[in-house]
Amino acid sequence: MTDTAHIFTPTDDSLKAKVTAWHNVARSYDNLTKSQALKNDTTWSDRLGTEQELADAQHIIQRSMTQAAASFTQEELQDAQAQGALSNQDIQRIVTAQRKAHSKARTKHTDQSRSR
Secondary structure, three states: OOOOOOOOOOOOOOHHHHHHHHHHHHHHHHHHHHHHHHOOOOOOHHHHOOHHHHHHHHHHHHHHHHHHHHHOOHHHHHHHHHOOOOOHHHHHHHHHHHHHHHHHHHHHHHHHHHOO
16 A cells, blocks of 8 residues: 555546545445444454455545545535535534644644754
8 A cells, every 4th residue: 555545536626526526535434434343243354354454444545535625625615515515514524634634734844843
């Protein structure tokens, strides 16, 4: 797995394409959460992949959620919500991912400044 692998693949830069791609990433995240909950269940464990495969999937999906969230402007989020393309839960997840990414970038910048 590379550090750039992701599944956020909108067909273009339109709001509709970004929303569709977001839904695909969010669905993958939800499926991964279900898989992680079942990984120790003997009925399912042989169908879900190894722990390493689940960990790799988690990294890819998390990176994809970050990319997807970063692709939306505040105006686009408002438009998508008004059009019913994104639910309140979608908006909350996107804004949370944006804030986490912003916080992580700020922490990284602070750490780099301290090490100089």
